[in-house]
Amino acid sequence: MQRIGWTRPTAKTMRDMLHIGAPIFAELFLVSLFVMVDTALLKPCGTTAIAAVGLTAEPINVLEFLFFAVQTAVIARMARASAKNDRNAIHAIIRGYLKLTLASAALLAVLTGVFAVPFLTLFGGTADTLPIAVPYFQISLLAFVCRRMYGAMATILKGLDKPQWSFLLNLIANGINIVGDIVLINGYGPFPKLGALGAAVATVSGCAVGLVCAVVVMRDQLRAREIRIPLSDWLRSTWRETRAICTEALPMAGEKVMIRLGIFLSITRIAALGTTAFAAYRILISLQNFAYLGAEAVATTALIFLSKAYANHDRKAAQDAFSAAMVYGLAFSSLCAVLFFAVPGFLMSCYSDDPQVLSEGVRVLRIIFLYQPFQAVALIYASGMRSCRRAGIPSIITTVGIVLVRPSLVYLLAGPLGVCGAWIAIMTDEIVRCVLLFALRGKMWRQFTDAPTPSPAVV
Known part of the structure; x- marks a missing residue:
């Protein structure tokens, strides 16, 4: 063997990797930055509200971490299919991945939403924090489903060598989230003062807009590659590709x-x-x-x-x-x-x-x-x-x-x-x-x- x-790497490879890697780095930095800003904007609501919202962070992380493993597998599969310009494989990966993501995210959201009180108590919820944390968490689960869906589409775009769109989608979603936090937490203009619940509503709004934008962008990128996925195809079984994704x-x-x-x-x-x-x-x-x-x-x-x-x-x-x-x-x-x-x-x-x-x-x-x-x-x-x-x-x-x-x-x-x-x-x-x-x-x-x-x- x-x-x-x-x-020594070639100059072309260095440039190509920088072109792909810079938006990925910017996206990760942006997500990290907005999490810190989101927490800071709750300061006027008091220590209990900050603690209650902070209580929901770890449960959300627990719900999301398995999706991150699937994302890594899909990036690799999409990159391999894209390198060979295998439109049939790309078609199958997209259908299998998006259907798997939607079904899994929706199921987790319903189960944890129904059992929010014991679920949050497991992570340290108390009589002081649960009255705020439970409604915040249940509203945030809508954002969780939207975020996982537009995150799945952003993953597909990365596999198609278009990571800049992933960065822009996160920029739009998190930008709306921050503006919504400022307006809804404090009740500026015609909007009511919702406190911690305002932060949850703002997150849902940002993620919903991010999902709509992701659908538009992915549709255009697939059309550019002459890939069509008719509505009837979404009703067909994707068990083989879904099983391959899960196995990897x-x-x-x-x-x-x-x-x-x-x-x-x-x-x-x-x-x-x-x-x-x-x-x-x-x-x-x-x-x-x-x-x-x-x-x-x-x-x-x-x-x-x-x-x-x-x-x-x-x-x-x-x-x-x-x-x-x-x-x-x-x-x-x-x-x-x-x-x-x-x-x-x-x-x-x-x-x-x-x-x-x-x-x-x-x-x-x-x-x-x-x-x-x-x-x-x-x-x-x-x-x-x-x-x-x-x-x-x-x-x-x-x-x-x-x-x-x-x-x-x-x-x-x-x-x-x-x-x-x-x-x-x-x-x-x-x-x-x-x-x-x-x-x-x-x-x-x-x-x-x-x-x-x-x-x-x-x-």
């Missing part, structure tokens, strides 16, 4: 479940350290997420390019795309590492003025900077393996790291070292995962070297 390693997404879905479990196990130990320590931890998570989303954008871009190379059995294109992704990933992660090390006090002061929180955070940021490149490299290798149908490898490694390595070290080190010990555990987990994925990189390249003949298109 010919080994494929890192070489299964390892990633299992990985998402394990990630949620691992984070839960770690947080329970960190929360026991006290309010100040936990506040510092949450701020550090917010800062770390910025570095993570940049690396995730690069990894998603790599997934698109490597999936196309795999579909075409093009080893040179795979090598070129992988090398370009490494350049971008290491450059961005190194920049974040420099910021974390050089100006930790400034970064922490953007979130808090508490001297203890600042002191704790500055110390930990000097640790966080160490593993940034390892995180980026691991994400890129994981995307490479997913692009060639080897998703089980990163899923198993992530499960071992985040469910066994990280919580064990958090429980061992957080006691004597506090938040600093918790982040040493997180750093160890990230580095171990990177080393294991690097050691198993031959499994990925073997797939590109001896790529199997693709199966016939599903009609």
Whole structure:
């Protein structure tokens, strides 16, 4: 077997990846930014309202995380079909994916809406927060269905090399959400003052408009590729393609479940350290997420390019795309590492003025900077393996790291070292995962070297 390693990427590949990756990064940053703004606008409603709305965040995340696993599988499948210009396969993927998303999102929304009180109580709802949290959550479930549908269409557009539309759809939806928050929470003009419920109504409005725009954009993009999906086709069975999507997404879905479990196990130990320590931890998570989303954008871009190379059995294109992704990933992660090390006090002061929180955070940021490149490299290798149908490898490694390595070290080190010990555990987990994925990189390249003949298109 010919080994494929890192070489200097071509200027064309670097430009192409930047063209695709920049909108993906902007979209992720935009979503993260609007979540923070949405919370800040509830400040006039009081602490109870903020806590009640914050209570609903984790249940919504739990409902959404399996959809993210399916999105990754669909991006890879769409990229492979697009590379071969297989209109029949694209046709089948779109029908199967959208029907699966609508059915799953609607079912989850109905079930959790009916049992909202016990569901939210499970996540820490109390007599103070539930009266506000329950109606907010039930209204937000309408937004959940709309968001998952326009998110599915945005995923399809990414697979068709049109990520800029995904960014614009999120810009429209979240822009309407923010304007609606300002108007409906405070009751400006002819609108009533709805408080926390106004935030839920604004979110539904933004997501509904985003869904309408997504339908229009996707229809136009499919017409440009001469792909027609008549209304009668939506009534036909899509079991074969739906099963193929779910099969490819299964390892990633299992990985998402394990990630949620691992984070839960770690947080329970960190929360026991006290309010100040936990506040510092949450701020550090917010800062770390910025570095993570940049690396995730690069990894998603790599997934698109490597999936196309795999579909075409093009080893040179795979090598070129992988090398370009490494350049971008290491450059961005190194920049974040420099910021974390050089100006930790400034970064922490953007979130808090508490001297203890600042002191704790500055110390930990000097640790966080160490593993940034390892995180980026691991994400890129994981995307490479997913692009060639080897998703089980990163899923198993992530499960071992985040469910066994990280919580064990958090429980061992957080006691004597506090938040600093918790982040040493997180750093160890990230580095171990990177080393294991690097050691198993031959499994990925073997797939590109001896790529199997693709199966016939599903009609």
